Amino acid sequence: MGQALPKPALRPFLAGDIPVLAAIFVDAIEALTGDDYSEAQQQAWASAAFDEEQFGRRLAGELTLIATLQNSPVGFASLKGTGHIDMLYVHPSAVGQGVASLLCEALEKLAGGRGAKSLTVDASDNALEFFVHRGYVAKQRNTVTVNGEWLANTTMQKTLVDGAAPGDAR
Known part of the structure; x- marks a missing residue:
């Protein structure tokens, strides 16, 4: 019988997380x-x-959550304002282990708890399917200069x- 993968956990952002989150x-x-x-x-x-x-x-200026696997940060997400x-972002080694879903679900619940009626995100092209799967609807295409x-x-x-988001299991 195979060994179960560890489940991701959440914790608040700490100032000491900055170097590892920058690397992630x-x-x-x-x-x-x-x-x-492109590169x-x-x-x-x-x-x-x-x-x-x-x-x-x-x-630090946003509500930032850290996802960990076996107490090591593997992803993070931040909520700007209430909605x-x-x-x-999830480290490539942790993709497919439920980290992004856990982070997104937590932000959805926190936003709802703060009174938000909806939640928006400016999704990168590679993240579109993830958000569509979670019930997000495309509103507009953007081009930004960085x-x-x-x-x-x-x-x-x-x-x-x-x-909470519609359909979330409680």
Whole structure:
């Protein structure tokens, strides 16, 4: 009989997490977005974590959750204001283990608990299917400039009901 995979857990962001979260951010972009973005686009995008002090201020200024496997951070997500997912990144080694779903579900519940009627996200092209599967609907296509490179994403929205997303198991 096979050994069960460890289940991811959540905890709040701590200032000491900044270096590992910056590494997760860069590793996820470099390893998971190559089918949708050029190397120059990936480098421009990843550069947001090169200044760890500024990256840390961004994380600290939002409601940021850390996903762990066996007490080691493997992903993170942040809620900007009451209704916008600003960041959701999972280390490539942890993809497919429920980390992104756990993070997203937690942000949906927190947003609902803060009174949000809906949650939005500007999803990268490689994350579109993940959000569609969770019930998000594409609202508009965007192009943003990051360090001189144009990056496309899609603003998506999910309606929240009674502090949770429709269909969430309780």
